[in-house]
Amino acid sequence: MLAGCGAILAAAGTTWIQAQTPSTAPSQILATDLVNIPGQEALFFMADWRPNQQLPWHAHPEGHEFVYVIQGAVTFEIDGVGSRTVKTGEMLYVRPDVTHRAQNAHDGSS
Structure with a gap:
């Protein structure tokens, strides 16, 4: 099993409901305006999480997350x-505007 987890997260306008952040925070790799949707942009992040790490x-509120x-x-x-x-x-x-959270599904065991 894998000890870590890699994911690409794309979202716009993130609002955190709790003040917690993952110890290995996602890093932004690109930000671009959405041409056909005024006032919104797509943000792309790369995340590499430790076992059980959570967002x-x-x-x-104004962004689609893929x-x-x-x-x-x-x-x-x-x-x-x-x-x-x-x-x-x-x-x-x-x-957009749907509350959610995420966790690395690997618990660190072999």
């Missing part, structure tokens, strides 16, 4: 939808 409950997992697995809990684990090569979409 707190948050929402992107997640692509490049290695490992991430479990998302989405308000009103439930829980879903996204594995290597899979994608997830979260609508």
Whole structure:
């Protein structure tokens, strides 16, 4: 099993509901305006998380979030939808203004 998890997260206008942040915070790799949607931009981040590392409950009021997992697995809990684990090569979409959180699905055991 993999000890870490790599994911590309794309979102716009993030609002954190809790003051927690992951110890290895996602780093922004690109920001671009959405030409056909005035006032919104897409933000692209790369994240490399330790076992069980989490992002707190948050929402992107004006942004669409697309997640692509490049290695490992991430479990998302989405308000009103439930829980879903996204594995290597899979994608997830979260609508704007939907509260959600994420956690590296690997617990650190072998």
